Amino acid sequence: MTATAPITQDVLTIRRTPPQEGKTNLIGLTRSQLAEALRAIGTPERQVKMRLGQVWQWLYHWGVRDFAAMTNLAKDYRALLEDHFTIDLPQVVSRQASADGTRKYLLRIAGGHEVETVYIPEENRGTLCVSSQVGCTLTCSFCHTGTQKLVRNLTAAEIVGQLMVARDDLGEWPVQGAPKNETRLVSNLVLMGMGEPLYNFENVRDAMQVVMDNEGLTLSRRRITLSTSGVVPEIARTAQEIGCLLAVSFHATTDAVRDKLVPINKRWNIAALLDALREYPRLSNSERITFEYVMLKGVNDSDADARRLVKLIAGIPAKINLIPFNEWPGAPYVRSDWARIEAFADIIHKAGYASPIRTPRGEDIMAACGQLKSETERARKSRAQIAAEVAGGAGG
Template identity: 45%
Template sequence: MTTNLLDFDLDGLAAFCERLGEKRFRATQLFRWIHQRGEGDFDRMSDLAKSLREKLKTCAAVQALAVISEHQSSDGTVKWLFDVGAGNAVEAVFIPEDDRGTLCVSSQAGCAVGCRFCSTGHQGFSRNLTTAEIIAQLWYAEHQLRKRLGTSERVISNVVMMGMGEPLQNYAALVPALRVMLDDHGYGMSRRRVTVSTSGVVPMIDRLATDCPVALAVSLHAPNDPLRDNLVPLNRKYPIDELMDACNRYLEHAPRDFITFEYCMLDGVNDQPEHAQQLVALVRRHARSGVWCKFNLIPFNPFPASGLHRSAPQQVAAFARILSDAGIVTTVRKTRGDDIDAACGQLAGEVQDRTRAVERMAKRRTIAIQPVGLPTHSNNKEA
């Protein structure tokens, strides 16, 4: 059986190498080749002992995901659709900025949470991704972008786990993937520049705080339980006050001194002045000291099945003003990639329609590991 080396953080890869009779420093060398250089061909890993390379060829691979399609927005945003087998596909989105490059990564094929305003939730849930499938999105995007830009320098500076799925409902695969992103021998990212977004899985927020604390973003979207029950069904299990308490506990371990609350602006649903005032009261009620959170207001990206509409810009501005005047740091997210369905809440809205194409691809070829120089694609703000 072939082992996909993208499934391992450094400790896991060291244990794998030990089973092959190799010392830990060999795992470190191998880890660097895979993640820092994007190499998938063992024969090209020149400083590995030939005996190790021969062993690896018999039992291991750096197994990438097949790219079904790639689209580039007029604003420079790039979206990839990856085949994860059995008719399932996931999407990753690269968002270039002047001072950073952010990759939005998926953690599940579909999503079981079912938020009303999210097209992925309307698709339904298929399965959790493996650690390898999570990391493969970063592995491909980073080294493909380097090749295109003609650089050996890191292109992706930030990762946000805000793609398809609820990351904390795939905890066992998520944490090793985060460790690969953070490892100096891997992608060397700061904990402040890796963000996990959650709809509010309270027990897993507490676990993440001790296992691998990175920046945390919470999909709040409502100031009270009755409204949030309707928009984010998970709230029925973990109500707002429980969620706020978990966020405060997380702050004791977090790399930042604030939690980001995401708030999708829905016309006539959650965007009225009284909703903003209720948010101010909620934040003050749970504040232990000073500024402990910030709000990111997100323009809704409509899709037919939702029955919802985007708040008018002046309504968003008035809402933001109420929060800001109360001393709450508030930003309005700039919509990126909406012309290629890559904006927030749009990911995989058409994935089910593409299933037949995925299945045809699977029949035509077996997905093999290729060096970064041989791309497999078939088409032409930090949170």
Template identity: 60%
Template structure:
């Protein structure tokens, strides 16, 4: 890493701190335990005179069993249950709305204690009895991608680790997916995609902490292979995410020239395509078994020509990759139109002939504005200047 790259990384983290989430202590003084890592949980126990093994017990009940009531923690004696209930809570975001699409996609509007809210989507896989939870990482977004409805909601603040992991836990609550008394655990919520509201790498510290909690083998225990982080290309943070998390990587590319990408994805002016592709080539977990996904939204007459397809193939040559072609999902006030079916098929054929999988993503949840690029909180307030 050059000094400039390190300086840029520090600048990003400093900027993120300006939009830091609140530390959740309830008006009655109780502290929320969700979002604390194992060491922090042990510190909380030490401060009330309990030994470290209590933190391990609590971790199991909170993240493996999904229990929110200390009184239901059967391995903890009643006096300690009462002591914990006096000092702590095990929180969840509040469900404001819960919408179900005709294709069974489900969109939640979750509200946090400071009245800020985000949308979270569960996308079932029709071929298998499982699906993905699309998590948000920020309230609003700072990137202002031209085709994205979420990008029209100005950034309010970052989500904390508790609020990020809390979205997944609340979705598990909704589907009854915590272990049953008989030990039968459904596997509907089998993967996480960090593709909701916000740019995850502009909130890296909180996203990383939340995903480490999710991946811990003694709790939720979701494999890193079942987590995908999507970024518009915050290049200085991509190396760190690869080294520390090693989750799957998805790149919101959407154009093959800097001139067009500068317009569609303004972040490109800071980290142009060449730098972005170089960062992809460095990403440590990229392999034939774990390909980098390039997300490419298809806009009629803008980026969907056969020449664009050939240039895309040239850009990613040699990378273990696949290309998700995403039909544009219109939203109120959008200036773009979806590509024609003929253009989609021609584009996909060129990419496939070059040896790259290029599925055309079936739009999901359009009727409830839950499809790609359509998320936007209905409770915008307190947006940052």
């Protein structure tokens, strides 16, 4: 898509049948959970492993949504599955396409709540940014999602379902009988959408077990990045139970500034966070941690900030992603000037750290970093209201 391509928005006609009362949705169940569900409906123990493999492949390799299409299962067993289970994904409410090729999906989940998911195509990969909560509890003052109150955690099914919906839209499921195609349009997944993943740890962990399974969706842990604002007690657990790459919403080099930008810092300050991060590469066998740093004019973008950042992360295998602030209606901050961002990056680079400046993507459809917010909760706050909350140190 060229830079001059128009913005498009499609209201899709995809409709998911609501889960029938008493039936279990198979999407999002881990292998052990699915095996137990098959046992519970009377699958003979000697058949459980085989049936598990068959159903898993139909769901996650072929993307089948109809038990009747699972043709290597006997008809009576398919009927048994139909009687007890459903295959349900989030409902696509709308799909927007940016001039730069980014796609944003507004998805409706159980209870009528809505979340946003973003697909970002790049030259050698495609990244899907998924949400883990409806809204967010952290109230980070530079983030649009943070102006929406937390409604609830997403289930593992709703997290996995975001990837499956994107694969539907991209036509990425293999076709039986067709030559194998190794091209992956969704090659990377980032837990950087709405919500704090580590405040929904069990559902995120179970969803990632499904996504990483090598007989289904097959995204390796090296292609999954979880972004946290700094839920310190869950960081070691993430290394041990998920083992994916880790990104940290850092954004400041003093506790005084981070307390305002990322209020969770009042609970676990910079020193506590860095102590946990120093252990993560060893526990997870990861190469390095990504520090995300949004560039806010006159707030955190000075040369002194850059030099402090270098000192703070000394000894941690790291790269620093510099993120030009993506403005949204009522935002109390302004993006740093480009020359200031480059000067900041140069100090970090000369200290021996990679310091890429993230190219803003999907700004024209409010799909850029920090801009996600469900349509039903998009009531605008005035700049003065939000600034007053920031000054008052709204907690997280």
